Each structure stands twice: as structure tokens, then as C-alpha cells.
Amino acid sequence: MRFQGKVAVVTGAATGIGGATAVAFGKEGAYVVLTDVNAAALDERLGEIEAAGGRGIALVADVTKASDAKAAASEAVAAFGGVDYLVASAGIQTYGTVVDTDEDTWERTLAVNAKGVYLAAKYCIPEMVKRGGGAIVTVASVQGLFSQPNVAAYAASKGAVIAMTRTMAIDHAGDNIRANSLCPGSVDTPMLRASAKLFSPEDPENALEEWGGLHTLGRIAKPEEMAKIALFLCSDDASFVTGAAIVADGGLTIRL
Ligand SMILES: NC(=O)c1ccc[n+]([C@@H]2O[C@H](COP(=O)([O-])OP(=O)(O)OC[C@H]3O[C@@H](n4cnc5c(N)ncnc54)[C@H](O)[C@@H]3O)[C@@H](O)[C@H]2O)c1
Numbered sequence: 001m002r003f004q005g006k007v008a009v010v011t012g013a014a015t016g017i018g019g020a021t022a023v024a025f026g027k028e029g030a031y032v033v034l035t036d037v038n039a040a041a042l043d044e045r046l047g048e049i050e051a052a053g054g055r056g057i058a059l060v061a062d063v064t065k066a067s068d069a070k071a072a073a074s075e076a077v078a079a080f081g082g083v084d085y086l087v088a089s090a091g092i093q094t095y096g097t098v099v100d101t102d103e104d105t106w107e108r109t110l111a112v113n114a115k116g117v118y119l120a121a122k123y124c125i126p127e128m129v130k131r132g133g134g135a136i137v138t139v140a141s142v143q144g145l146f147s148q149p150n151v152a153a154y155a156a157s158k159g160a161v162i163a164m165t166r167t168m169a170i171d172h173a174g175d176n177i178r179a180n181s182l183c184p185g186s187v188d189t190p191m192l193r194a195s196a197k198l199f200s201p202e203d204p205e206n207a208l209e210e211w212g213g214l215h216t217l218g219r220i221a222k223p224e225e226m227a228k229i230a231l232f233l234c235s236d237d238a239s240f241v242t243g244a245a246i247v248a249d250g251g252l253t254i255r256l
Contacts, residue, residue, distance in 0.1 A: 002235050004029035007080045009072055011063050011090040011120050014041035016189030017139055018089030020223035021230045025087075026054030028231065031080040035061040035072045036090065055080075063090040063116030066123075073123035083127035085234040088117045089139040091157075093191050095198075098152045106153045113157035114164070121168060125177060133176025135234040138165045139226075140181040142249050158183075162245045169243030178242035180233045185249030186211045186220040216251025 008025040012018030013034035019041070026032045026049030034056055036042045042058040049056045057079050061068035076083045094101070094109045117138050128134030143151055144158030161181060168179035186192055192211075193204065200207035212219040229248050232238055247253060 001029035002231070003085075005031075006084040007031045007033065007076050007082055008085040008087065008234070009033040009035070009076055009083055009120070009124055010087045011035050011061075011072075011116065012139070013045055013058075013089070014038035015045075016089070016191055017184065017187060017223045017226045017230075018087065019045045020227035021087050021089060022056070023048045023052075024224070024227040024231055025085075026050075026056055027052045029054070030085070031076075032056035033059065033072055033076040033079070033083075035059045035063070035068070037062055063088075063120060064111040066119055069116075069119035070123045072120070073127050076124075077127060082131045083124045084131055084134045085136070086120055086124040086128075086134070087137045087139070087230050087234070088120045088161075089230075090116050091139065091191070093195055094153050095150050096152060097150060101153050109153035110157050110160070113154070114160040117161050117164060121164075121179075125168075125172060125175070128177050129172075129175045134178075135238070136165070136168060136177065136179040137230045137233045138162075138179070138181045139230070140165070140183050140245065142183045142185055142247060142253050144181070145183060145245060145247070146253050165245070166243045173242065178233075178238070180238070180241055180243065181245045182226065182229055182233065183245050183247045183249065184221060184226050185215055185252035187223055187226055188220050189223055192220065214252060214255075215249065216254060219250065221248070221250060 013022040014036035196204035196207040
């Protein structure tokens with residue numbers, strides 16, 4: 001119960017890494033504000049938290065809209081008294097080179113993956129300041145640090161998130177707020193499964209297995225493994241960690 005009485009806002013909390021993080025926070029005593037565009041899955045995650053004896057609220061919110069980001073922070077204050085942690089996990093995966101990425105795809109990718117983090121932080125940070133500090137975890141990707149073919153907009157958005165997270169760490173250190181980005185390799189979530197279906201419509205399970213084989217540990221990660229790192233980064237155990245891009249990729253990027 002490391003987070004008893006604390007308040008965590010989690011974007012992209014309906015499924016995948018954000019979903020696992022929201023549930024983990026709830027199980028460790030935090031009041032959780034779960035936001036996402038997927039109302040049905042959001043309610044399922046809130047149900048898991050409540051079944052484990054935790055408390056939270058679910059808000060249907062689009063991370064690209066300032067009014068929704070503002071509402072998430074103010075609902076956290078209204079329901080639970082403030083904001084201590086933000087985990088910004090909402091994201092979309094898009095594919096294409098700069099030549100074949102159309103402008104709509106570029107703008108949508110940057111809006112959800114980068115602007116969404118900016119807006120969530122913009123409205124949560126002032127609430128953290130009122131509480132005397134806090135911690136932010138942005139869910140980036142190894143693709144913000146290294147790359148692969150055909151992910152121009154996605155990689156650009158993740159590079160932006162890592163750079164923005166460093167600026168938040170510097171700008172708000174004096175407010176007792178730490179900010180770190182989490183850079184996963186492949187994680188078994190609806191997003192990765194959609195990619196597997198796209199690349200291997202006949203046998204997506206085989207694609208997931210093949211991608212797992214690219215990781216030194218020989219498998220893809222479970223969302224719960226990412227949630228544990230996000231919670232560590234929010235906890236006092238990470239009191240001297242800020243501005244870092246934590247690579248949690250099962251050894252994907254250490255191989256030549
Ligand atoms: N799965 C992986 O292999 C992997 C690897 C590296 C990084 N990531 C990153 O992890 C984060 C979480 O992804 P995931 O793998 O858990 O996928 P996911 O699709 O399960 O979760 C993403 C969530 O974001 C929500 N979302 C999308 N657009 C939104 C919007 N405009 N407003 C609010 N919510 C929105 C979705 O509804 C979904 O619930 C993403 O930022 C992704 O880029 C994932």
C-alpha cells in the first residue's frame with residue numbers, strides 16, 4: 001500500500017500499459033483518476049480496482065482536447081483533493097515513411113502522443129505544486145531513442161515526449177516534481193496485437209512470437225511489468241531519479 005491516500009491520474013487507462021498501471025495504483029491504495037476514450041474498457045478497469053477494495057473515477061476524455069485534460073485534473077481535485085502522480089500512457093501507433101505519411105496521420109499521431117502528454121502535464125502540474133510535489137511518468141518508447149523502418153510520425157512523437165519529459169524534470173525540480181519517461185520494447189497490449197494483425201493477418205500470434213524473439217529475453221513483455229516500473233518511478237524509492245528515459249525492453253536494443 002505504498003500509495004495510500006495519494007491521487008494518481010492515468011491517461012490511456014482503459015487498456016494495455018495504462019490499464020495495468022491504473023489497476024496497480026488502485027491495488028496499492030491510491031485514488032485513481034482513469035481517463036480514456038474507450039468508455040467500456042475504462043469501466044472494466046475501474047471495476048477491477050473496486051473489486052480489489054480500491055477507489056477511483058472513470059472519465060471519458062480525449063487527451064488531444066485541452067478542456068478534457070483540464071477536467072481530468074479538476075475532477076481529481078473535486079473527488080480526491082488533488083493530484084500527486086500523472087502517468088501519461090494514451091497513445092496510438094501509426095506507420096509510414098515521411099513520404100507516404102499523409103498530413104492527417106502526422107497531425108493525429110503528434111496530437112495524441114505528444115500534445116496529449118503536454119496537455120495532461122499542463123493541468124496536473126499546478127495541482128501537484130499545491131500538494132508540495134509529485135511525479136510524472138510519460139510512456140514513450142524505445143522508438144524515441146532508436147528506430148526501425150516505416151514509423152516516421154510515431155518515432156517523432158516519442159522523441160518529442162522524451163525531450164519534453166526532460167524539460168519538465170528541469171522546470172519543475174524546484175516544485176519537488178520528478179518526471180521520467182518509460183521506454184518499453186514490445187508489450188502484449190491491444191496496440192501491439194493490432195500491429196501483429198496488420199503485418200501478419202494470417203497468423204498474428206506467430207508475429208508476436210517472432211517479435212518476442214528479437215528481444216534478448218526471448219519474449220514480449222506483459223503490461224503489468226511496465227506498470228511496476230511506472231509505480232516505482234512515482235514512488236519515493238525513485239527519489240533521485242528524474243529526467244531519465246528508462247529503457248525496459250527485455251534487451252531489445254542492446255543487440256547489434
Ligand atoms: N505495446 C507496445 O509494444 C508499446 C511499446 C512502446 C510504447 N508503447 C506506448 O505505450 C502507451 C500505451 O500503449 P499500449 O501498448 O498500452 O496500447 P493500448 O492501445 O492498449 O493503450 C492505449 C490507450 O490509449 C487510448 N487512447 C488512444 N487515443 C486516445 C485519445 N485521443 N485520448 C485518450 N485516450 C486515447 C486508447 O483507447 C487505449 O486505451 C502508448 O503511448 C504506446 O505508444 C507501447
